[in-house]
Amino acid sequence: xxxxxxxxxxxxxxxxxxxxxxxxxxxxxxxxxxxxxxxxxxxxxxxxxxxxxxxxxxxxxxxxxxxxxxxxxxxxxxxxxxxxxxxxxxxxxxxxxxxxxxxxxxxxxxxxxxxxxxxxxxxxxxxxxxxxxxxxxxxxxxxxxxxxxxxxxxxxxxxxxxxxxxxxxxxxxxxxxxxxxxxxxxxxxxxxxxxxxxxxxxxxxxxxxxxxxxxxxxxxxxxxxxxxxxxxxxxxxxxxxxxxxxxxxxxxxxxxxxxxxxxxxxxxxxxxxxxxxxxxxxxxxxxxxxxxxxxxxxxxxxxxxxxxxxxxxxxxxxxxxxxxxxxxxxxxxxxxxxxxxxxxxxxxxxxxxxxxxxxxxxxxxxxxxxxxxxxxxxxxxxxxxxxxxxxxxxxxxxxxxxxxxxxxxxxxxxxxxxxxxxxxxxxxxxxxxxxxxxxxxxxxxxxx
Amino acid sequence: xxxxxxxxxxxxxxxxxxxxxxxxxxxxxxxxxxxxxxxxxxxxxxxxxxxxxxxxxxxxxxxxxxxxxxxxxxxxxxxxxxxxxxxxxxxxxxxxxxxxxxxxxxxxxxxxxxxxxxxxxxxxxxxxxxxxxxxxxxxxxxxxxxxxxxxxxxxxxxxxxxxxxxxxxxxxxxxxxxxxxxxxxxxxxxxxxxxxxxxxxxxxxxxxxxxxxxxxxxxxxxxxxxxxxxxxxxxxxxxxxxxxxxxxxxxxxxxxxxxxxxxxxxxxxxxxxxxxxxxxxxxxxxxxxxxxxxxxxxxxxxxxxxxxxxxxxxxxxxxxxxxxxxxxxxxxxxxxxxxx
Numbered sequence: 151x152x153x154x155x156x157x158x159x160x161x162x163x164x165x166x167x168x169x170x171x172x173x174x175x176x177x178x179x180x181x182x183x184x185x186x187x188x189x190x191x192x193x194x195x196x197x198x199x200x201x202x203x204x205x206x207x208x209x210x211x212x213x214x215x216x217x218x219x220x221x222x223x224x225x226x227x228x229x230x231x232x233x234x235x236x237x238x239x240x241x242x243x244x245x246x247x248x249x250x251x252x253x254x255x256x257x258x259x260x261x262x263x264x265x266x267x268x269x270x271x272x273x274x275x276x277x278x279x280x281x282x283x284x285x286x287x288x289x290x291x292x293x294x295x296x297x298x299x300x301x302x303x304x305x306x307x308x309x310x311x312x313x314x315x316x317x318x319x320x321x322x323x324x325x326x327x328x329x330x331x332x333x334x335x336x337x338x339x340x341x342x343x344x345x346x347x348x349x350x351x352x353x354x355x356x357x358x359x360x361x362x363x364x365x366x367x368x369x370x371x372x373x374x375x376x377x378x379x380x381x382x383x384x385x386x387x388x389x390x391x392x393x394x395x396x397x398x399x400x401x402x403x404x405x406x407x408x409x410x411x412x413x414x415x416x417x418x419x420x421x422x423x424x425x426x427x428x429x430x431x432x433x434x435x436x437x438x439x440x441x442x443x444x445x446x447x448x449x450x451x452x453x454x455x456x457x458x459x460x461x462x463x464x465x466x467x468x469x470x471x472x473x474x475x476x477x478x479x480x481x482x483x484x485x486x487x488x489x490x491x492x493x494x495x496x497x498x499x500x501x502x503x504x505x506x507x508x509x510x511x512x513x514x515x516x517x518x519x520x521x522x523x524x525x526x527x528x529x530x531x532x533x534x535x536x537x538x539x540x541x542x543x544x545x546x547x548x549x550x551x552x553x554x555x556x557x558x559x560x561x562x563x564x565x566x567x568x569x570x571x572x573x574x575x576x577x578x579x580x581x582x583x584x585x586x587x588x589x590x591x592x593x594x595x596x597x598x
Numbered sequence: 599x600x601x602x603x604x605x606x607x608x609x610x611x612x613x614x615x616x617x618x619x620x621x622x623x624x625x626x627x628x629x630x631x632x633x634x635x636x637x638x639x640x641x642x643x644x645x646x647x648x649x650x651x652x653x654x655x656x657x658x659x660x661x662x663x664x665x666x667x668x669x670x671x672x673x674x675x676x677x678x679x680x681x682x683x684x685x686x687x688x689x690x691x692x693x694x695x696x697x698x699x700x701x702x703x704x705x706x707x708x709x710x711x712x713x714x715x716x717x718x719x720x721x722x723x724x725x726x727x728x729x730x731x732x733x734x735x736x737x738x739x740x741x742x743x744x745x746x747x748x749x750x751x752x753x754x755x756x757x758x759x760x761x762x763x764x765x766x767x768x769x770x771x772x773x774x775x776x777x778x779x780x781x782x783x784x785x786x787x788x789x790x791x792x793x794x795x796x797x798x799x800x801x802x803x804x805x806x807x808x809x810x811x812x813x814x815x816x817x818x819x820x821x822x823x824x825x826x827x828x829x830x831x832x833x834x835x836x837x838x839x840x841x842x843x844x845x846x847x848x849x850x851x852x853x854x855x856x857x858x859x860x861x862x863x864x865x866x867x868x869x870x871x872x873x874x875x876x877x878x879x880x881x882x883x884x885x886x887x888x889x890x891x892x893x894x895x896x897x898x899x900x901x902x903x904x905x906x907x908x909x910x911x912x913x914x915x916x917x918x919x920x921x922x923x924x925x926x927x928x929x930x931x932x933x934x935x936x937x938x
């Protein structure tokens with residue numbers, strides 16, 4: 151029954167699809183909130199710029215939603231195609247949140263369609279704002295439900311296994327598993343953070359490339375401020391996630407921190423390399439791991455020595471963890487400095503080099519998202535359902551996964567190029583200056 | 599009624615919803631691309647875009663809903679169908695992905711891009727073919743169990759006349775359903791030229807549809823006698839379906855009551871679709887999998903049903919709002935209020 155090739159290619163294909171999907175999915179979760187905030191600010195301040203901001207974001211958002219929807223459909227089906235044994239087992243316990251996710255998605259799809267095609271149908275913009283609430287809620291809740299499924303894979307519960315049969319199944323207990331609160335909160339907060347920084351990086355780029363319009367400055371200030379709030383939230387929740395891992399999944403934390411031996415007053419290892427079990431060039435922060443794990447500097451942290459060799463995740467996840475945390479810290483710092491600088495009217499926030507840092511922030515945040523997911527997923531190996539089912543027992547027995555991998559890689563390349571080309575053309579051919587002028591003409595000269 | 603039947607009824611109904619809205623969608627993409635190359639683009643494109651734009655994403659969700667639902671209610675289908683369908687469904691995903699994204703690229707990015715609309719139209723025509731393979735496989739005879747794992751016999755599948763009959767039926771059905779719907783929609787928009795053109799297409803596709811549909815019944819007689827016998831027992835559903843078909847064609851021919859014509863068409867397909875589904879009972883994959891041995895545990899089934907009812911409570915009013923604002927809104931349909 152075991153088919154090593156299928157297992158390898160199935161893992162690769164799943165990773166490829168998810169890595170591609172989460173770029174669009176993260177934007178899909180975060181941007182509706184940003185559009186909603188911009189629309190709301192625009193109405194409250196009676197400032198046409200923010201309304202236009204919402205409108206232009208929404209227009210670009212449609213393209214990313216389209217790619218997000220189709221790749222989401224792909225991963226939804228691939229779960230059954232590549233991991234039939236897993237889905238057969240898990241379907242018995244975790245189908246409820248999967249099912250609820252499609253409702254959230256349905257809800258979002260309906261109201262997004264209405265929102266996009268009713269721009270000038272309501273005299274009162276507040277009515278139009280109302281349509282965004284279900285879009286933003288639907289987007290956030292599909293992230294919540296799908297993350298619950300993933301949390302279940304890390305901390306399966308809500309059933310008993312008696313003679314290989316699943317009994318006493320309780321879908322609600324399965325949903326509200328111990329991994330769920332931190333995971334869901336971290337995913338949602340980091341999606342908001344990333345979307346804010348991606349939009350900030352677009353505004354920064356326009357400012358760098360000649361346009362010095364107040365519109366872009368307002369966009370930049372708004373998004374950096376939102377980004378700051380959510381990066382702080384992400385960091386705090388990240389700390390809770392560490393405590394969750396120490397309690398429930400110590401092997402993941404230990405692998406990510408290269409914490410080989412169980413000890414008290416454990417130091418935190420930052421960066422460094424690993425050669426034959428030797429850690430080199432690392433920064434050691436005394437007591438920090440104990441604080442991260444249990445909030446007490448002297449507390450005991452379980453190390454990898456407590457686990458059989460074939461239940462230890464790959465140790466390279468340490469690098470992923472470091473990159474994620476570094477980017478997170480850096481973005482918090484950068485947005486904080488920007489916010490202070492802009493508030494106090496300091497000139498350095500408008501210099502070229504500072505704007506380049508902001509432009510870099512968007513792609514960096516997306517890299518952090520990828521690193522975080524890879525760490526979370528690889529850190530659960532060799533299990534697909536921790537402690538219950540190994541990944542190697544879940545893969546399909548079909549022999550054609552390698553061809554499918556090539557096929558999908560081609561598809562994602564086409565979608566990536568297509569979406570980037572269409573998006574950049576869309577905004578290049580219709581700069582904000584021109585659109586403002588047009589709206590100005592329509593409204594008889596109120597807008598500047 | 600037990601939960602198994604309730605579960606499969608709910609899913610089958612959603613699949614039916616998908617078949618109708620997706621057919622309109624697939625066909626519209628095809629007619630749109632065709633009109634580009636036949637020089638009739640100025641007649642059709644506006645009507646098609648105006649209908650599709652607000653609903654294309656919703657159409658896709660119907661499909662997602664179905665496949666998530668079936669794994670939820672019948673987890674064993676993930677094992678059987680998941681293992682054997684890797685290649686056909688991957689191809690369908692590919693087509694769906696190209697279609698969905700190119701639709702967005704064309705509509706919101708570069709309007710009137712010939713390449714995008716061609717990709718969009720062609721992928722829509724191949725999709726019903728790649729999805730209908732699942733129906734063929736469910737008839738049995740193409741899957742054997744080797745070492746406890748199901749294996750699909752591609753050669754038997756592709757050399758079977760049943761496969762090709764179902765493929766041809768799905769394509770003609772898509773074009774017919776779409777043409778009838780768009781005739782009605784164009785007529786509502788007071789677009790005489792588009793109405794005439796779509797009416798012509800509707801009439802062209804009516805005959806091949808009914809010929810292939812009857813052909814399938816003959817094919818099944820040889821392929822799966824048990825299923826055929828069940829079908830014959832339900833002969834009245836198919837007879838009624840045929841009468842409704844005649845009614846649709848009659849209205850279209852007489853150029854009147856296009857709305858009623860589409861209503862009759864929905865009834866025709868509903869009867870045929872449910873007749874087919876009921877005659878398939880109790881098998882999900884003949885003869886390996888029935889709805890009874892694949893059903894999920896009771897707790898999960900009950901929670902899924904509750905979630906389903908709650909979800910519908912949200913969905914039905916929202917869908918109604920969507921239809922009110924776009925499909926049944928005179929200003930929108932006739933293009934008086936300009937979106938974007």
